[in-house]
Amino acid sequence: MMLHTINKSPFERNALQSCLRLAKKGHAVLLIEDGVYGAFQGTAVAAQIAERMADMKFYVLQPDIDARGLGESPLIDGITPVDYGGFVDLVAEYEATQAWL
Amino acid sequence: MHEEDEFGESGVVKRFMYVNRKAPYGTIYALECLEMILIAAAFDQDVSVVFADDGVYQLKKGQDTKAVNMKNFSPTYRALDDYDVEKIYVEKESLEARGLSADDLVIPVEVVAAADLVEIMAAQDVVLSS
Amino acid sequence: MKFGILVNEGPFTHQASDTAYQFTKAALEKGHEIHRVFFYHDGVNNANKLSEPQSDDRNLVRLWSDLGKEHDLDLVVCVAAALRRGIKDEILAEGFHISGLGQLIESGIQADRLVVFGD
Numbered sequence: 001m002m003l004h005t006i007n008k009s010p011f012e013r014n015a016l017q018s019c020l021r022l023a024k025k026g027h028a029v030l031l032i033e034d035g036v037y038g039a040f041q042g043t044a045v046a047a048q049i050a051e052r053m054a055d056m057k058f059y060v061l062q063p064d065i066d067a068r069g070l071g072e073s074p075l076i077d078g079i080t081p082v083d084y085g086g087f088v089d090l091v092a093e094y095e096a097t098q099a100w101l
Numbered sequence: 102m103h104e105e106d107e108f109g110e111s112g113v114v115k116r117f118m119y120v121n122r123k124a125p126y127g128t129i130y131a132l133e134c135l136e137m138i139l140i141a142a143a144f145d146q147d148v149s150v151v152f153a154d155d156g157v158y159q160l161k162k163g164q165d166t167k168a169v170n171m172k173n174f175s176p177t178y179r180a181l182d183d184y185d186v187e188k189i190y191v192e193k194e195s196l197e198a199r200g201l202s203a204d205d206l207v208i209p210v211e212v213v214a215a216a217d218l219v220e221i222m223a224a225q226d227v228v229l230s231s
Numbered sequence: 232m233k234f235g236i237l238v239n240e241g242p243f244t245h246q247a248s249d250t251a252y253q254f255t256k257a258a259l260e261k262g263h264e265i266h267r268v269f270f271y272h273d274g275v276n277n278a279n280k281l282s283e284p285q286s287d288d289r290n291l292v293r294l295w296s297d298l299g300k301e302h303d304l305d306l307v308v309c310v311a312a313a314l315r316r317g318i319k320d321e322i323l324a325e326g327f328h329i330s331g332l333g334q335l336i337e338s339g340i341q342a343d344r345l346v347v348f349g350d
Contacts, residue, residue: 002225014154023223024223101130
């Protein structure tokens, strides 16, 4: 099983879309850096994540949310916030990591 | 200690995948990723190379960089075969979205649909991207 | 668990090196081992001791250097990427050293996980 990291805003680049197209059922996605802009309810990309929510796990790096002034914005249902320690735990939990740069 | 002692005798063979999703020239990533793959080929590992999204533009035939005065590194992809890098995959959907086909590429590749690439990617031990 | 870290960006254009640093620090705090931190592409600029950020900014060159000293980390700067960017032995911050791309592949082989940070 693989952990996919995405650090691009889905409104500027296609890393999230490509990852969702090419990641397998049972894999996990962690949104970091500008990738966190894809984690919130009510955006144009929320439905794309919701569509994979049943067969993949989604995480978002809280320090990057806080840095961007989005700490009060509601996350898409099912996305779990993690800190850097949680990021480490995810890398350890999944057998490989793929960065969608 | 030479490389054989350091790495070869450990007998570890991992599946390494190099994922190219960026176009050449606009940024340096394609060139330096190719340099990385050529070095990696010297290690006895199971190497795959993937071109998807704008990465497929790296393989476009007919690149002519004279007027931009940058090094045309597209012929170097032909060296992959000499280095026994044989698993070269191009995502079908990415090619088609850009109006390209396998005939437009500088090297023979295996064109794979996203659904098959999912399985190939999921089977890797180490994924390198830049 | 043993982690290999790849840093593909320098300290100022992109957040990648900051995230890699925070990840590495958190991994060490959790008792994991860092097999190697490999700096590639503009990531080689993380080793430039001539870099002088403004006084209210974090100094990533020093942070990597200090973390390396504290935990005896192997901080490797790619020779090919470094030379074309003017990063040479005489301007390396303490703890960094220049070596070949083979060191990255070796880290992929020997570490349990290789984590890539870039743009």
